[in-house]
Amino acid sequence: MEKYIKNAGLVLFIIGFVVFVLSLSLSDYQLTDKIVGQQGEGEKYEALQKATKPMEGKLYDSNISFIRDLKKAIKSANKSIIDKYTIAEEIASEMALKSMDGDKFVFRKSVIDEVLPANGDVATEQNKSLKDFTGWLEGKEFSSRKELSDQLTSAIQNINNSLSYQKAFDDYSAKNLVFSMTKASSLGVLKGNIKLWFFLSFGLVIIGALAYFFGTYSNVPAGIKNNHIFMDALTSRGWIGVILGTFMIAFYIFLYFYPEYLTNWVLLVDPISYKLNGGPASHWFLYGFMYTFAVSVMGIRMLLKYWGNAYQLIRTASVIFFQFAIAFIIPEILISLNKPGYDFKNIWPLDYDFFYNYNLDQLMESGFLGWFMLFWGIALIIIAVPVITYFYGKRWYCSWVCGCGGLAETLGDPFRQLSDKSLKAWKIERWMIHAVLVFAVINTVAVLYTFFSGSYSLFGIGTETIKASYGFLIASIFAGVVGTGFYPLMGNRVWCRFGCPLAAYLGMVQRFKSRFRITTNGGQCISCGNCSTYCEMGIDVRWYAQRGQNIVRSSCVGCGICSAVCPRGVLKLENGPEEGRLDVANLIGNKEVEKV
Amino acid sequence: MKKIVIIGNGISGITAARHIRKMSNHAITVISAETDHFFSRTALMYIYMGHMKYEHTKPYEDWFWEKNKIDLVRDFVISIDTDRQKLELQNGRGVAYDELIIATGSRPNKFGWPGQDLDGVQGMYSFQDLENMEVYTKNINRAVIVGGGLIGIEMAEMLLSRNIPVTFLVRESSFWNKILPAEESEMVNRLIRSHHVDLRLVTEMKDILADKNGRARAVVTTDGEEIPCQFVGLTAGVSPNIDMVKASKIHVDRGVVVNKYFETSVPNVYSIGDCAQFETALPNRKSIEQVWYTGRMHGEIVAKTICGKKTAYQPGPWFNSAKFFDVEYQVYGDVKNEMLDSEDCLYWEHENGQHSIRIVFNKSTKALLGINLMGVRYRHEVCDRWLQQGATIKEVVGNLKKANFDAEFYKEYEDEILKVYNSKFPEETLKSTGKRGLFAVFNQ
Numbered sequence A: 001m002e003k004y005i006k007n008a009g010l011v012l013f014i015i016g017f018v019v020f021v022l023s024l025s026l027s028d029y030q031l032t033d034k035i036v037g038q039q040g041e042g043e044k045y046e047a048l049q050k051a052t053k054p055m056e057g058k059l060y061d062s063n064i065s066f067i068r069d070l071k072k073a074i075k076s077a078n079k080s081i082i083d084k085y086t087i088a089e090e091i092a093s094e095m096a097l098k099s100m101d102g103d104k105f106v107f108r109k110s111v112i113d114e115v116l117p118a119n120g121d122v123a124t125e126q127n128k129s130l131k132d133f134t135g136w137l138e139g140k141e142f143s144s145r146k147e148l149s150d151q152l153t154s155a156i157q158n159i160n161n162s163l164s165y166q167k168a169f170d171d172y173s174a175k176n177l178v179f180s181m182t183k184a185s186s187l188g189v190l191k192g193n194i195k196l197w198f199f200l201s202f203g204l205v206i207i208g209a210l211a212y213f214f215g216t217y218s219n220v221p222a223g224i225k226n227n228h229i230f231m232d233a234l235t236s237r238g239w240i241g242v243i244l245g246t247f248m249i250a251f252y253i254f255l256y257f258y259p260e261y262l263t264n265w266v267l268l269v270d271p272i273s274y275k276l277n278g279g280p281a282s283h284w285f286l287y288g289f290m291y292t293f294a295v296s297v298m299g300i301r302m303l304l305k306y307w308g309n310a311y312q313l314i315r316t317a318s319v320i321f322f323q324f325a326i327a328f329i330i331p332e333i334l335i336s337l338n339k340p341g342y343d344f345k346n347i348w349p350l351d352y353d354f355f356y357n358y359n360l361d362q363l364m365e366s367g368f369l370g371w372f373m374l375f376w377g378i379a380l381i382i383i384a385v386p387v388i389t390y391f392y393g394k395r396w397y398c399s400w401v402c403g404c405g406g407l408a409e410t411l412g413d414p415f416r417q418l419s420d421k422s423l424k425a426w427k428i429e430r431w432m433i434h435a436v437l438v439f440a441v442i443n444t445v446a447v448l449y450t451f452f453s454g455s456y457s458l459f460g461i462g463t464e465t466i467k468a469s470y471g472f473l474i475a476s477i478f479a480g481v482v483g484t485g486f487y488p489l490m491g492n493r494v495w496c497r498f499g500c501p502l503a504a505y506l507g508m509v510q511r512f513k514s515r516f517r518i519t520t521n522g523g524q525c526i527s528c529g530n531c532s533t534y535c536e537m538g539i540d541v542r543w544y545a546q547r548g549q550n551i552v553r554s555s556c557v558g559c560g561i562c563s564a565v566c567p568r569g570v571l572k573l574e575n576g577p578e579e580g581r582l583d584v585a586n587l588i589g590n591k592e593v594e595k596v
Numbered sequence B: 001m002k003k004i005v006i007i008g009n010g011i012s013g014i015t016a017a018r019h020i021r022k023m024s025n026h027a028i029t030v031i032s033a034e035t036d037h038f039f040s041r042t043a044l045m046y047i048y049m050g051h052m053k054y055e056h057t058k059p060y061e062d063w064f065w066e067k068n069k070i071d072l073v074r075d076f077v078i079s080i081d082t083d084r085q086k087l088e089l090q091n092g093r094g095v096a097y098d099e100l101i102i103a104t105g106s107r108p109n110k111f112g113w114p115g116q117d118l119d120g121v122q123g124m125y126s127f128q129d130l131e132n133m134e135v136y137t138k139n140i141n142r143a144v145i146v147g148g149g150l151i152g153i154e155m156a157e158m159l160l161s162r163n164i165p166v167t168f169l170v171r172e173s174s175f176w177n178k179i180l181p182a183e184e185s186e187m188v189n190r191l192i193r194s195h196h197v198d199l200r201l202v203t204e205m206k207d208i209l210a211d212k213n214g215r216a217r218a219v220v221t222t223d224g225e226e227i228p229c230q231f232v233g234l235t236a237g238v239s240p241n242i243d244m245v246k247a248s249k250i251h252v253d254r255g256v257v258v259n260k261y262f263e264t265s266v267p268n269v270y271s272i273g274d275c276a277q278f279e280t281a282l283p284n285r286k287s288i289e290q291v292w293y294t295g296r297m298h299g300e301i302v303a304k305t306i307c308g309k310k311t312a313y314q315p316g317p318w319f320n321s322a323k324f325f326d327v328e329y330q331v332y333g334d335v336k337n338e339m340l341d342s343e344d345c346l347y348w349e350h351e352n353g354q355h356s357i358r359i360v361f362n363k364s365t366k367a368l369l370g371i372n373l374m375g376v377r378y379r380h381e382v383c384d385r386w387l388q389q390g391a392t393i394k395e396v397v398g399n400l401k402k403a404n405f406d407a408e409f410y411k412e413y414e415d416e417i418l419k420v421y422n423s424k425f426p427e428e429t430l431k432s433t434g435k436r437g438l439f440a441v442f443n444q
């Protein structure tokens, strides 16, 4: 019976997954006047309207050509606006000539009115911005015409350069525009039957996966179920693992950098988004939804797999709860109430944009709740992390609460054995994770400096540049593409082990001031290697266990799997007195043998 | 600087090498025929079951040996010339030594059964055995295991992981009952059967029948029953692997005979681990000790002697552990299969038949003698201290929670054994010390 449920589940899962992937190509696209009109009002939108005219009414059967044309249209709208407001650089030299005062050149604003009189809308605006940008030159003397002309040219250039974000669509808003217009222009079977397609994709994947897990794990004795892991092409870096890894990496790249190609998936979760927060889904909503369901469904797998292990059951229930309620549902409800969509369990510096100006502004503008969130967030950093970690180790966060940890412990559990246990990997890990922590701190110092001082440059480096590189390198590439995409290739804690700045902070507390340790049970270790193999953090647990030493490592997230898989009951995660915690090995066996 | 040669890269030989290196500058060479590097024999089953690969069973990374100047030679020693202090290797090379440690381990027993050397008939001891098992268990529809010990039950678990039906022939009337007390032994019988193993107690093998290709096709039991099968696992114990020593001047009996310093009859030659046999066994211990832990302990001690600090083998209280399918077994101290008249015990077993605690003590002095555990983990350090100090049963039961080593949030059974104690000693009952729980941090 179980076998049939399992196989049926697998079939449903595969059908659902194929439908899910194919659904990306299930729409046609047609841009209408109305869609463009909905994007916004003002001059640039008028230009957009004009630029997209040739697209209107045209039926595209693939999003690739649609998006290509749309991007072109936005580019040309931008160009028309920029051309319109661009100030000719030649007038600089003309103004300089007109500023001749004896043998000197003295700049006065009035010369602007002569050369670029405020006739009509465009000229008025050009006139005004030129005055703004040259205010500091007022009354200044120059010995040659060229000197003044150069100053004026550079002012004009600055004005012209700022047009792309002042008047036209900057990169960020252009990206959003492409996404929302593509989504709105979708037509066809998918859009007509969203609920059906949702069921055929997400629905079948979820039902199939659950059936598969029940079929696999129910009605078998409680105990370790690691048979065939290193023979299975999915879990031993075989071809299925490589394909899955490639798929996940591609997913993250599209999600972060090209979400406009994923609009069909976003459409599938639109109805849920409307129910939860009253608005349409964005690609981040899609991600949150997928993330939460991955944690929940794979969390159920974890519960079934470790039935009989109380620690694993409670811990897994905890990560499902924190992802489902605290990270997903509550922020959505807050958004529907027009409050900041705050995730109450996310802690800086993992929550790297907590101190970004837009977040601080938003919190401070949201009344008592906003201020509470601000203080809560700071209290987590300075009180909760050290105090709770002192009593329980970093596991309280990393394998009980955290979202990244939650995904790793559930979706990532089948891949935990792929982490690198070598000493070399440990060396790289220590360098890397602390470097990211330093980077995160610098980034936050820089944005706070800008927030308080208004200046965009700190020690000669642009704070926006720091912010942008952190966002790209760490938050997108490292945490997402590498951290999760590489699960089937490098194990499930790549980010937590090599990248997470919060893990680095928690780890320092755990290593130096905590009551947590994994106790080794005297001389009982048989060096079998199960503990090291299944350590997702790549800790060579056996190295300590076989010499009778407790395991105190900053990276240990306290998942408890080493203790579960040890066939000799050698390992116990526990909180105890600090003294003796870091003692040297005590390998019980011989009497009177000095420890060497 | 002496030249130390160790034959055998198992736990005993490698522990000796590591400790000699820590204490001295001697040149160390380890010769072994089985694998290039030290691996954990105890993990062989997990390779077959797909929990690990061979690489994972190596306790030290490959760079470790060169860094610690431990020379590894992959070869088979064919003879020992103790007069010239020289070994002869299979590839023809000779290796001279100043001090020699023989740590050649065991090999599976074969009792002269007809057909015992057919294809598909084997023990499970070496890496090569594992490779053979991989070959000979492909696409078969039954395996028979002969001999009810720890390796036999591991082999059953291995075969079941590949969905191969298993018949398990055990000579005794209950599994491993020369070691386990009746209740625990019966518990294992039940476990074996609950995994759908065809367990045949009080059954021996008489004969192995061959097919026309010289491969096993059936086993005949002493009752005359013929059990068709394509694989026969021989797990009726192991004995010292010392053929090559027998031909030398070193005195051997069942194993290489050693004194309490692991010295053999020939100067500068020592023997440790599974292959050594004490000329006089220590009280309550066997003269040949065939477990991982003792191999390690022998290695530690012989290293001291070789490095100039002559030290006698003086093991602390006995301990051991194993796993029967999903149920872990631990023993601390001396728990006999049948109690002596001077002994008494407390025994509790969970109604689901998967957990039990047995505490044996001396009837008159009430001193703790041993603890036997099934499906419960206890703390080695605490049990060891109680045993060494001769703690009374009252002290032990009154403080039993300190000994518990189960993972957090697990059910605690110490109060159950407390009840057993209280009904046995109604005149001096003990009170429960409460649960450990999540907030125990605050009251430690």
Ligand SMILES: Cc1cc2nc3c(=O)[nH]c(=O)nc-3n(C[C@H](O)[C@H](O)[C@H](O)COP(=O)(O)OP(=O)(O)OC[C@H]3O[C@@H](n4cnc5c(N)ncnc54)[C@H](O)[C@@H]3O)c2cc1C
Residues within 6 Å of the ligand: A526, B007, B008, B009, B010, B011, B012, B013, B031, B032, B033, B034, B035, B041, B042, B043, B044, B045, B075, B076, B077, B078, B103, B104, B105, B106, B124, B125, B126, B151, B154, B241, B244, B272, B273, B274, B275, B290, B291, B292, B293, B295, B321, B322
């Ligand atoms: C499947 C299995 C599971 C086990 N599980 C446990 C357990 O859970 N707990 C426990 O305590 N014990 C267990 N044991 C027993 C334990 O593994 C042994 O007691 C221990 O490995 C013995 O170590 P050793 O160093 O004495 O010898 P070995 O590990 O046998 O090493 C001897 C080495 O010497 C080599 N050798 C022999 N002769 C020569 C020669 N002439 N030339 C060159 N090389 C030679 C052999 O090839 C071998 O590599 C288990 C054993 C097996 C087989």
Ligand code: SF4
Residues within 6 Å of the ligand: A524, A525, A526, A527, A528, A529, A530, A531, A532, A541, A542, A545, A546, A565, A566, A567, A568, A569, A570, A571
């Ligand atoms: S799993 Fe247990 S017995 Fe095996 S190496 Fe780790 S601690 Fe030792």
